Amino acid sequence: MNGYRVLGLLQLPVAAVGAGLAAFGYRALVGLPSPGTGGLFGPAIALLTLSLVVWAGLFLLPLGLLIPPTGGYGIEFDDNQRRLLMSTMITVAIGPFVGVGMAFVTPWIVPRTLTLSVCAAMLPLVATLLWRGGQAIRSHAA
Numbered sequence: 001m002n003g004y005r006v007l008g009l010l011q012l013p014v015a016a017v018g019a020g021l022a023a024f025g026y027r028a029l030v031g032l033p034s035p036g037t038g039g040l041f042g043p044a045i046a047l048l049t050l051s052l053v054v055w056a057g058l059f060l061l062p063l064g065l066l067i068p069p070t071g072g073y074g075i076e077f078d079d080n081q082r083r084l085l086m087s088t089m090i091t092v093a094i095g096p097f098v099g100v101g102m103a104f105v106t107p108w109i110v111p112r113t114l115t116l117s118v119c120a121a122m123l124p125l126v127a128t129l130l131w132r133g134g135q136a137i138r139s140h141a142a
Helices: 003-009 011-030 041-066 079-102 107-141
Strands: none
Touching: 003 011, 011 041, 041 079, 041 107, 079 107
16 A cells, blocks of 8 residues: 555545534634633633634645545545635635734734634635535536
């Protein structure tokens, strides 16, 4: 068994781990209580950790889908769909640095910038998955 075959078998598991991390992190972020009066260090560490979990998930999901499938196991994407998945990875990788860079301008814009970068990353990802899903449905219907 060569390396490409083993790598191709990892496409869906890597993508599933990424989707799971993003979903778990987002659900935990939404469920965080307000900081209260006890201090801000603990909630800030929780917010940072969960944000990193969401970021890692959103990075692993398209990375996993970019792994070429082998042996009929996995999802085959064409070149244009792969470009959209790559743009998702680039947006996810660069987005946090833009948000942190904006902190020097005004600290209150950081959460909005990070939220905007996550939304911008999700658009090509969702478009690619819907596009590929439509192709699969159309090929089975014909």
